[in-house]
Amino acid sequence: MTKIAIFASGSGSNFESIMSKIKQGELPNIEVTSLYTDQVNAYCIERARKYHLDVHINELKNFDSKADYERKIIEWLTSEKVEWIVLAGYMKLIGENILRAYDKRILNIHPSLLPKYKGKDAIGQALASGDTITGSTVHYVDSGMDTGEIIEQRQCDIYPDDNKSDLEERIKAIEHELYPEVISKIIQ
Numbered sequence: 001m002t003k004i005a006i007f008a009s010g011s012g013s014n015f016e017s018i019m020s021k022i023k024q025g026e027l028p029n030i031e032v033t034s035l036y037t038d039q040v041n042a043y044c045i046e047r048a049r050k051y052h053l054d055v056h057i058n059e060l061k062n063f064d065s066k067a068d069y070e071r072k073i074i075e076w077l078t079s080e081k082v083e084w085i086v087l088a089g090y091m092k093l094i095g096e097n098i099l100r101a102y103d104k105r106i107l108n109i110h111p112s113l114l115p116k117y118k119g120k121d122a123i124g125q126a127l128a129s130g131d132t133i134t135g136s137t138v139h140y141v142d143s144g145m146d147t148g149e150i151i152e153q154r155q156c157d158i159y160p161d162d163n164k165s166d167l168e169e170r171i172k173a174i175e176h177e178l179y180p181e182v183i184s185k186i187i188q
């Protein structure tokens, strides 16, 4: 079994899609040790409860520095013998201590065809661009914002009358298949 930790800051639909594939036996060699979140009210916490999964809540504002905040995370990761970190809507840059400890063993999913539309509101950026195609990218994490080596991308259409939630829904539908597939290939 390979032990992974999933980091999320928001709704956690990607986190849940991974948990659900595991439950269905589609990722037979993956064990999720815990959900890690930096947001005390995030909906991903409710989803974790459904799967009886431990949750580590760690808010940056309760620490003197980002380094201290990440030291706490590393303590938990070490005690759970976590081998890989999977970011699923985790809205913080990973700092140098975690990067060093998990070199090439951190994955992220981002809702654009990188290198296009890095950072915040990638879906809004794609809509505003006039592009007719966008999608999602799974990549390794490095010290930049959505700059790490690309592993796999999947695309979808942007229709002229799309609003942000239409497009977000279409992208998430892709992500819920893409991310577990990449985890299966890269981590198993």
Ligand code: GAR
Pocket: 008, 010, 011, 012, 013, 014, 015, 088, 089, 090, 109, 110, 111, 119, 122, 136, 146, 171, 172, 175
């Ligand atoms: C996902 O669309 C993911 O690609 C994006 O956040 C969303 C999280 O949704 N990640 C980023 O923008 C990272 N830069 P979820 O909480 O429902 O899984």
